[in-house]
Amino acid sequence: MTADTPHPLDPLSAIEIKQVVSIVQKARGDDDTHYIFSSVSLLEPPKDQVLAYLGWNTPSSSSSISNTIEREAKVVLLDRLSSKIHELVVSLTKGAITRWDHPMVKGQPGLHMDEMDEAQHHIRVSQRVIDECAKLGISDMSMVYADTWTVSRHKTKNNMRLSQVLLYLRTSKNDNMYAHPLDFYPIYDFNSCKVIDIEYAQPPDSEHTVRDVPMMNRQYLPEQIGAKNLRQDIKPIHITQPDGVSFKFTGRDLNWQKWGIQIGFNYREGLVLYNIRYKDGNDTRPLIYRLSLAEMVVPYGHPSKIFNRKMALDVGEFNVGAMTNSLQMNCDCVGSIHYLDAVVCDMHGVPRTIANAICVHEEDVGILQKHTDPRGHGSYSTRSRRLVISQIITAANYDYGMYYYFYQDGTIQYEIKATGELNTHALSKDESPHPYGTQISPQLNGQHHQHHFCMRIDPMVDGTANSVAQVDLVPSDLPTGHPGNDFGNGFYLTTTIFDDTDSAKTMADASKGRTWKIINEAKLNPYSHEPVGYTLVSPHTPPLLPKPDSLVAQRATFATKTLWVTPYVDDQLYPAGFYCIQSHEPMGLPVWTKENQSVRNKDVVLYFTFGLNHVVRVEDFPIMPVESCGFTLRPNGFFAGNPAIDVPPINYLEKASCHIG
Amino acid sequence: MTADTPHPLDPLSAIEIKQVVSIVQKARGDDDTHYIFSSVSLLEPPKDQVLAYLGWNTPSSSSSISNTIEREAKVVLLDRLSSKIHELVVSLTKGAITRWDHPMVKGQPGLHMDEMDEAQHHIRVSQRVIDECAKLGISDMSMVYADTWTVSRHKTKNNMRLSQVLLYLRTSKNDNMYAHPLDFYPIYDFNSCKVIDIEYAQPPDSEHTVRDVPMMNRQYLPEQIGAKNLRQDIKPIHITQPDGVSFKFTGRDLNWQKWGIQIGFNYREGLVLYNIRYKDGNDTRPLIYRLSLAEMVVPYGHPSKIFNRKMALDVGEFNVGAMTNSLQMNCDCVGSIHYLDAVVCDMHGVPRTIANAICVHEEDVGILQKHTDPRGHGSYSTRSRRLVISQIITAANYDYGMYYYFYQDGTIQYEIKATGELNTHALSKDESPHPYGTQISPQLNGQHHQHHFCMRIDPMVDGTANSVAQVDLVPSDLPTGHPGNDFGNGFYLTTTIFDDTDSAKTMADASKGRTWKIINEAKLNPYSHEPVGYTLVSPHTPPLLPKPDSLVAQRATFATKTLWVTPYVDDQLYPAGFYCIQSHEPMGLPVWTKENQSVRNKDVVLYFTFGLNHVVRVEDFPIMPVESCGFTLRPNGFFAGNPAIDVPPINYLEKASCHIG
Structure with missing residues (x-):
């Protein structure tokens, strides 16, 4: 094309x-x-x-x-x-x-980054904010910075597009402002560009007292650490591909090994992968029509005012695509990198190009498969290579690396690396952050929270008519000593194919080693005689800790279940609704699945939520080392055997006796 | 020295x-x-x-x-x-x-590899085995191979050292024998070197019928796949360290970045790491006295005779150290590798050197930490480097890669990569392997099983007097709408310090995001004011599926709990006992903890079991792609902040603008 x-x-x-x-x-x-x-x-x-x-x-x-x-x-x-x-x-x-x-919606459209910049400007010149700052001894408003969180839902003002603003102070130009949170919270309207109120983070039934600003500086930038204090003993590792990369683009369609992937992007979800397929012998077999991070929610556990509204739906509220970083060679990715730019637009409709928004590269990731014959018949060992398609986004304090991986054995993996800054709050002297947070610096509170990421998986496993099954591993019903379970070891597999949307609403269950399987019932594996399929598995599926009737559960209902399956409908894309800012009626999944519908042998869509609990550590400050979570799609009876046995071991390729390839 | x-x-x-x-x-x-x-x-x-x-x-x-x-x-x-x-x-x-x-023990000593070779010789010349093979049409006994599994426990003959032998046929010299299992099972005595019986894998209350040998060949070696069928499009990736590695050995004591580690090895556990410490400013702080994989168990779920005895305790029964592979450069590890040899001995006391048994190298593992200031204050991104200390072992059909990782942010990680061959059995024509296995080739059954790995962690977090706490994240007790939980979001942290061995016997609980913390109650973090500590966390903690009174649970009691904590006692090393072959009375952990003992503010030892469920896939044959599991020890209030903020970002080091370091 x-x-x-x-x-x-x-x-x-x-x-x-x-x-x-x-x-x-x-x-x-x-x-x-x-x-x-x-x-x-x-x-x-x-x-x-x-x-x-x-x-x-x-x-x-x-x-x-x-x-x-x-x-x-x-x-x-x-x-x-x-x-x-x-x-x-x-x-x-x-x-x-x-x-x-002119749709009538019970929510607000998402936010532009330039709206947030505009907000900071208006907040800095607001007399009410200036007055509050003066009480805290702050007179230079150019050193006050605003993270414009949303109000989640407002009791009376959902017709306005509101922010509860988290303010921070910088003590110098590049100071780490998250060391200095201010303890009052302007309520800002993005449409009128006005501060309409000031709120305070008081516990129930108590008067507010604005806490002092924690003033201890906590830096991490190298120029602040000082060159002589940086580690000197890290010898370079060079990762190079002298013969070039192993993948090839046709437009935005990518071919690597036996994989084919069409790379999309939008301002909201960021990366969207389409038409994922795998070459099996002479056949190219379809796997996934569309794959994306469709929504996420980050609820905090602190029940006090202000804090109890902290539940960022970063995809729909803040637009993950628009928040994508320009990546830097050999910092964010190393090796032979192919970048793609992305184009979003600002609130005036002016296109903005994010250079190097998407990174495509290959990685060596250890052994793929190995067997040594202990009887002297030799050793076989093959290196695993994966294709990485990634972006990194910044959502105010947090930074998220988002990585799609494709492996030679037919495995697809998605990983999110959470890093960046903690969202911090001030503590009074001798105030304890327990049990809702950790004191990470004098009078500085890092509050415990969760991250729930909802993947929208629109499969086409050998065609669009697919079913989804829940697969558990359970102990035998028979007691130890029974002739059918003499030694008590018995355990076995149970597979339940979901007939409808109601039965498909399921929770992870590690006690049963629960996985799910996307299958095509019309096609059987030649050996197992079971429907061809892909297993969906994640070890990172914490339950939503807020109550089932909490505001979080109402606005981010997707996170109340690990898995939902729906019949495919054009335009059903966002599990918490399209206009999810201040959403104040059910949107997305709860609406789509209100009536029970068949999802068996149909074009179906899966919404799978994984994530992590972030119990804040002192070591997460002044910058968080990466914490990771994700999920995997593994072929399970899709192929007639390991599809990677044609990957040559290094020691078999004479010319490559010293290097991979 | x-x-x-x-x-x-x-x-x-x-x-x-x-x-x-x-x-x-x-x-x-x-x-x-x-x-x-x-x-x-x-x-x-x-x-x-x-x-x-x-x-x-x-x-x-x-x-x-x-x-x-x-x-x-x-x-x-x-x-x-x-x-x-x-x-x-x-x-x-x-x-x-x-x-x-002359100890009186209720078990047998572990097996040498040369005893297993010797066994194969004696089995091949056994007339009873030759007769059974003849019935299956096999006359060339040199093509019959024996995997000498143990009998687990024997009803009457625990004074003998017995194997239930799994036999396989090769159809050519380097044929994949696991495609051709024989369905009769010699019982072999390692001490008398005699086949004392033949057993059969019949279900309860049924006559045995020996199944035919599955004869379809299933190869994976490149010479069998054929050069023209191998992938041709994998371009080399070179990983080099032109200035050398960043670590230094003094004897077997290794220094890398701020880490210090003494590398041990024995015939049983393989790698043992001692005296793990971290340099924090001017102080070198002790973390772990001794760390090793102390035992493991691989129970299979099939309740029929023979199969119900399959519960390999590979560390104590077969000696992981002695089964260690010689590693091959750029196949098993790539980059700048430092190898250590290992020495074990054979049954005659003759030392045997395993060349390149232990691999020590550095890896680039993506971003360590990153933050972009969305207000134009720039982007900070640092690469993560880890030190890898690894070995790979072969236990008959299975191969396990075992990797200790040390990260710049104070994190210690352990990963096991399971690969190699499935343990296979014959199926009759039209016999279904369900629900205990998957047919992976015509008349070939791959049985579902679990892998449980028990790490012995002997900590010294800032000294030997340590305690262990269970840390859960739980929803608020207050209903949504209550003034203390107005929006229903409330959740918080609970920390329970174990007083004694009984209360410390605990299970993983993903619903509470359960982690454990090794703490030193005598030393408080300057910011959190909590005891300094390290968090122990794993997303791979399946429960033991065999019954609590099963033979597996009796012999591998460690696997019935995720965590045990004991007071330190010299010589208490092996949680399933030293003589664990045919163990027929409680050994190890159940004995050590029979009486409740204090484990608070003491020199303590943790036994932590993690692992994976292996639901067999067609794609796991003819060779299994790696499946991985492990655990992590992360500093949690041990340091006064992220200890890796002194790792220079690549873009800050002028000389390294294009490469790491």
Whole structure:
């Protein structure tokens, strides 16, 4: 394909964004200044059209469609004066607006980074904020920084787009501001650009007292640590590919080893992978239609006011794609790197290119498989190589590395590395942060929290008609000594295929070694005689600790179950709703699954939540070493055997006796 | 130190083994041929002497001891005629036997690899085995191979050292024999070197029928796959350290970054790490006195005869150290490798050197910590480096890679990579392996099983007086809407310090995000004001699926709990007992903890079991891609902050702008 004929799943280019914005601006007329472009992004074509385009013909599609896929953009406009939302479809093919809706929604559109910058400006000049700062002895407002968290839900003002602002002080230009939190909380309206209130973090039934600002500096930047205090004894490791990389791009379609992957991106989810397939002999077999981090939530456990609203839905509220870092060679990734840029737009509809937003590279990851014949028949050992497709985002204090891995043995893995800064709060002298946090510096509280990441997995395991099964390993019912369990060792596998959305709402259960399996019941493995499938497994599935009727559970209902399965519906993408800021009615998964529906032998979508508990350590400050979590999709009876036995061992390749390859 | 003055914890050298064996042979006299040297290895000096030697002076030790530590060997002799065991202590310092005991034990000593080779020879010439093979159409006994599993426990013959032999056929020289299991099971006595019986794998209350040998070949060696069928598109990755490695050895004491580690090894546990410490400013702080994989058990779930005895305790029964592979450069490890050899001895007391048994190297493992200031104050990103100390062992069909990792942020990690071959059995035509296994090839059954690995952790967190706490994260007791839990988000940390061995017997609980913490109650963190400590955490803690009164639970009681804590006692090393083959009375942990004892503010030892469920996949054959599990020890309030903030970011070091270091 050429630049003129994008792949139907290619993100909008900067040129296309400009075209769309221009079309909308023309149509909109005079009242321009009240509107912001909340989002401008590709409206993904209907799945049956794309399947036909990709050659995965389904009964309801025909290949003739492939020539007629319309290139469309979805545009969300927000009228900041009236708080009204406009949803537009702009056809780039036709050069025209083809839909203009005024949806009634019980939530607010997500935030732009430039809205947050704008907010900081308005907060700094707010007299109420200046007065509060003065009480704390702060007069230089340019040293006060604002992290504009959302209010989660507001008892009376959900028609406004509100932030409860967390403020920090810098004691010098590049000072680590999270060492100096201010203990008052402006309530800011993003639409009117005004501070409408000041709130305080008081416990129930108590008067607030604004705590002093913790003033001990806690730095981590090398120029602050001082060159002579840095470790001097780390000898370089060079990772190079003198013959180049083993992968190849056609447009944004990537081929590596037996894998094929179409790399998408949008302002909200960031990386989206489409059309994931694997070459098995002469067949190319489809595995996944679309894969993305569709939502996340980070609830904090402290029940006091302000803190009890801390439950960032970073994907839908703050737009993970737009928060993507420009990556730096040999810092964020090492080796032979292929970068892709990403294009998002600001609130005025101006495209912004994030250079080096996506990193594609290969890694050696230890042994793939090995066996030594203890009877002198030799030793066989093969190195494992993986393809990494990654991005790193910054959500205020936190930074998340997000890594898709593809392995030679058919395994797909996703890992999130959490790093960056703790969200901190002030403590009074002699105030204990227990049992909700850890004192990480004098009068500085790092509060315990959880991270729940919801992956949307739209599978096509050998076709779109798939089922999902729960697979448990359970002890025998028979007592020890029974003829059927003489020595008491008996345990066995149980497999329950989900018939409907209700039965598919399931929790992780480590006591049963629970995994799930995405299967195609119409196709049996030649050896196991079971449906071909992929196992979904994660050792990182903490339950949502807030109550089932908590505000967190209402707004991020996805996190109350480890797995949900739904029948595929175009435009059902976001498990906590599209307008999830201040969402105040059920959205997404609870709505889609309100009525029980069949999910067996159907085009289905899985929503899988994994994550981690972050019990704050003193060692997480002044910057957090990476903590990691993720999940794995492993072929399980999908192939007729280990698909990686054709990976040559290093010692078999003469020319590569000293190096991998 | 020189070769003449070994470190007190250095393994016996080949010369020392020869000296010991010579002393024993002289003393033993004429009846030589009945005896085998079951084991010859270092008798580790009493802990108080070693602590004094290391400079960790304790009240009960004095530095004067350091000059007088005796170099001693523990020798176990087995009289194969009488089945009697002799336990000797040989002083190398004195050149004499200083103890000679005849212990009465309810188990058998572990197996040598040459005993297993010897067994294969005797089995091949056994007329009963030849007759059974003839019935299956096998006449060339040189193509029949024997894996000599133990019988676990025998109803009447525990005075013999028995194997239930799993037999396989090779159809050509390097054929994958696990594709061709024979369905009859010789019972072999290692002491008399005779096949004493043939058993069959019949289900309860049924006659046995010997199943045919599955004859489909399933190969994985490259010469069998064929050069033209191997992947051609893997471009080399070179990992080099042009300036050399960043670590330094003094004898077997290793210094890397701020870590210090003494590397030990014995025939049973393989790698043993001693005296693990971390340099914190000007202080070197002790963390762990001794760390090793002390035992493991691999129970299978199939309840039929033969299969229900499959519960390999590979450390104590088969000797992980002696089964260690010689590692091959750029196959098993890549980069700049430092190897250590290991010395074990055969059953005749002859030393055997395993070249390149231990691999020491550094790895780049992605980002260590990163933060981008979204307000234009720049991006900070640091690469993580880890030190790897590893060995790979082969236990008949299975291969295990065992990796100790040390990170710059004070984290210690241990990983086991399971690979190699499935243990396979024959199926009749149309016989289903369900629900206890998967058919992985025509008439070939791969049975589901578990791997439980028991780490012995002998900590000294800032000294030997330590305590252990269980740390849970639990939802608030207050209902949503209560003033103390208005939004229902409340959750908090509970910390329970174990007073005694009974309360310390605990299970993993993912629903509470349970971790454990090794603490020194006498020393508080300057910021958290909590005892300094290290958190013990693993996401891989499946419960033992066999019943609490099963034979597995009786012989491998350690696996019935995730954690045990005991007061330190010299010579308590092996949680399932020293003589664990055919163990038929409680040994190890259940005996040591029979009486409840205090473990608070004491020199304590932790036994921590982690592992994995292996639900067999078709893709695990003809060779298994690596499956991994492990645990982590993370500083938690041990330091006054992230100890890795002095690791320079790559982009800060001018000379290393393109490469790590």
